[in-house]
Amino acid sequence: MGQRTTLKDVAREAGVHTSTASRALNDLTRSVVNADTVARVLEAADRLGYAPHPLARGLRTNQTMTAGIVIPDVENPLFGPIIAGVESALGEDGYSLLIANTERHHPDPDSVIRTLVERRVDGLILATATRDDALLELLMSRDIPIVLVNRTTERVDLPAILGDDYAGIGLAVEHLEALGHVAIGHVAGPQSLSTGRERHDAFMAWMNKLGLVADGSNVEEADWFQVDPGYVAARKLMQRRPDLTAIVAANDLLALGTYKAIRDMGQRVGDDISVTGYNDMPLVDLMEPGLTSVRVPYREMGAEAARRLLLNMRSSSPEVTEVRLTPKLAIRGSTGLVAT
Amino acid sequence: MGQRTTLKDVAREAGVHTSTASRALNDLTRSVVNADTVARVLEAADRLGYAPHPLARGLRTNQTMTAGIVIPDVENPLFGPIIAGVESALGEDGYSLLIANTERHHPDPDSVIRTLVERRVDGLILATATRDDALLELLMSRDIPIVLVNRTTERVDLPAILGDDYAGIGLAVEHLEALGHVAIGHVAGPQSLSTGRERHDAFMAWMNKLGLVADGSNVEEADWFQVDPGYVAARKLMQRRPDLTAIVAANDLLALGTYKAIRDMGQRVGDDISVTGYNDMPLVDLMEPGLTSVRVPYREMGAEAARRLLLNMRSSSPEVTEVRLTPKLAIRGSTGLVAT
DNA sequence: GAGTGTACTACAATCGATTGCAGTCGCTGA
DNA sequence: TCAGCGACTGCAATCGATTGTAGTACACTC
Known part of the structure; x- marks a missing residue:
């Protein structure tokens, strides 16, 4: 269809004010609306194919329901499973994932991260940490939840999901x-x-x-x-x-x-x-x-990083935890008895 | 720093109205503002570390400066170079990339694409097309620019960037x-x-x-x-x-x-x-x-898909083009003279 | 019958940017 | 000297949702 449906359309169709419609449509406020009114609003929204405008909502609530992930080299097959795990876990909670790829030869890798911050992502998962990472220190002052994945840093204390x-x-x-x-x-x-x-x-x-x-x-x-x-x-x-x-x-x-x-x-x-x-x-x-x-288990590592980020985004005093995932050894032909 | 800088702060600091500040900061409107005023606004913005709030801007302009990419299996190493190419080319034009991974076993793969549409991405790059893809037909009615990458469809005419x-x-x-x-x-x-x-x-x-x-x-x-x-x-x-x-x-x-x-x-x-x-x-x-x-050349394929999407986002009547990238043969030991 | 409390809903402000429109000032030409 | 025009800037509406607050109606109690 051409024009998108707004809350005004839904409210008009249900015969209520937009504020009532908004309250009826949201889980946390639905209980203050009369059940019959709720039913009319939900039915109207469904019939009109209504989906809230994320920018309008985000401007008011100061939440974008997006998280950013920064990958040092997305062409490296190592990161596919991590991205898959992150995307899947975030998706379950209604978040979308902005991806940025720094690459070693990027002229200004830090700008990639700054762009995500300016995009008002609700949190960041960084696979780019080095042991002495000055940008992480700067980001800490931004009050944005960060979780490191795969690598950690010694520069600042941040939650990190790593292999053991x-x-x-x-x-x-x-x-x-x-x-x-x-x-x-x-x-x-x-x-x-x-x-x-x-x-x-x-x-x-x-x-x-x-x-x-x-x-x-x-x-x-x-x-x-x-x-x-x-x-x-x-x-x-x-x-x-x-x-x-x-x-x-x-x-x-x-x-x-x-x-x-x-x-x-x-x-x-x-x-x-x-x-x-x-x-x-x-x-x-x-x-x-x-x-x-x-x-x-890189996919699990990604999923755990996402879960940790989700927890930290909800918490006013997030824990600095370090989780290490247990590896296994896949034994194949490249190892054998010592030659005598 | 705690609180973020807004346009009001910049305007106050430069001694102008927010609308003047907005015009001074934007390339397309800067020319209607007096040069001295522009200098004062730019200096204030720089000093205060101002970055426009993307949600406020997007709500008013109806543009999010984001594009979505949908990958069928992000763990497949084939897609890393495509994502890298897309992200790099979009980044050059100031766009960010939302990534979604459908995976073959996803209960409702179409919902992944719908979520991006609801996020008001300015365009979509889909690596998920099948030859007889009903969702593409549905998306066409949404008036959102789409470019297919790596695979094409027979169901509808859409721009596609493919290998030859x-x-x-x-x-x-x-x-x-x-x-x-x-x-x-x-x-x-x-x-x-x-x-x-x-x-x-x-x-x-x-x-x-x-x-x-x-x-x-x-x-x-x-x-x-x-x-x-x-x-x-x-x-x-x-x-x-x-x-x-x-x-x-x-x-x-x-x-x-x-x-x-x-x-x-x-x-x-x-x-x-x-x-x-x-x-x-x-x-x-x-x-x-x-x-x-x-x-x-998958990275180039991704970059070309992004460039095509950028063109189509700017155009009111986007071309349905199909670009095929020329492959090469990497000859190694798995091929040899026919045995006699 | 009056007063009070609760349920339900509407009103309007707000988030932060952009932009159509209008006002002011200065300059130029008749 | 006056009118018209262009440059420059401010005013206020707008995008679409959320949410604090207030008004109204109904039920209950004294």
Whole structure:
């Protein structure tokens, strides 16, 4: 139809004032309206196909029923499940999701977040946090509910929904130790991100805990969480430590870069050197060999971030909580018994 | 800061009426305001950190400066580049992007689209079209600009930004023919989607054009664009036609399912049977062997859909155009000379 | 019968911007 | 000197919902 139906149309049709119609249509105020009047208004609204104008409502209530999510690289398959979880959980409560993609090469990534703030989103979910993130501090003064997802920050205290990296790396290291590996290396992620740093620290802690040698020579940091930096880091690591029989990579892309490095050095993944990854991205199970990877329930992570945000938007003094989701290890062909 | 700055504050600070301040701040009306007054208003706005309230503005102008994008499965890595392209192009024009994910198992996928319409998005980009899509017809009566992306529909005439499936399948079939293959099969996608249907039709057309046999026995439709349905369809195909030396799959997941089927039948991908895929998803290059795949510029597809939507939002009589993006073939180890 | 309390509804202000229209001032030409 | 026109600015209505407040009617009690 051409013209949209407004509350005035509904009120006229039901024979009441717009304020009565508004009260009849809203759950929280319906009880002060006579039941017969309520029935007439609801029937008129349904017949006319009425939907409230979100801008008019939002201007008055100071709520947009939208949340924003900021993703560092929406092309990275890691974020699809997180977005799906967030969108689904928010949708259940009647919220819509504005998405913004910063990307590493964005000229002014902070402007992306500011745009969402100016859009008056009711809350923000940020997947972009770095460990020393100045923008988060600035956002804190804005009094807008924020939840971090996947990574956290050390700059300020904010609610964060994360994977349990300590447990996840533990699964990988223990799995390799159970296969007889003692010379285990780590291709670490960038230490400016909490995911890079925590997986590195977890690796060191688990190696020490299991009585295995971790003196720093068995760790090499990749510049970024991508295949090529993983390849470069893995080569350096294996050149420095040719004795290593297993490598724990801080994510799947680094692991696949490690595959390439192993092959370039004339060895076989899984047979000569075992490799584990992290995230259990789509298709890593179809690699040759399938990648043993720490699986984080990312969709659930997204949903939990949304639920936390919804709680914090309703609360006048939101809790700063940190939730860590329990990972599992998907064991595949890239890990095998230590060669003798 | 606590309270937000409004136009009243800026007007007071600059010593003018709010209407003058509004005109001074807006590009289209600035020219009717005296230059000295403009300078004072701009300076006040900057000093007070003023940003217009989008709801107030939108209520009056009947524009939200938002567009909606509806994705059938945001966890599918295919859609990340499309979203990235859309978000980037819209952002350049000051638009924000609301994202909704329908998912195949959503109880009421149409409600997701209706919610965006009720949100008064200025336009919609739909990646969800099926060939016979009743909701699109309903949406047409709403007078909201729509652009289809990745898939099109036969139900109504709508602008669509697509891959050139005819050219893409042609690249694959010609490549295989050049390698000496004559017995080529097709693992088709679901025919209810334009991508499934068009790639199937393109395959038949190219086989006929090259004088190769395509009698229907060399085609098997997968129920969905996933690995397992691809596996099932590939097995059926190879059981029915054991002579096939090459298979053109309608997307990468079907291709990877075909890999599994080939291996289960004791043969080697690339050596015994060549396989091509479509989309060139992340990680298919790292498969063993790397998948030869038709690469569609999905990020550019998203950006073009956004540009088309922006044009149509500005136009009172938008063109129904169909743009097809030229694919390329990424040649890898999954295709080789026909075995003799 | 009068007074009081409660249920129900209407009135009007409000949110914060945009914009049609009108008033004022200064300049120019007859 | 006066009228007309253009530049500039202010006034007030408007977008469409929500909500504080007030008015009215009816029932109950003394």
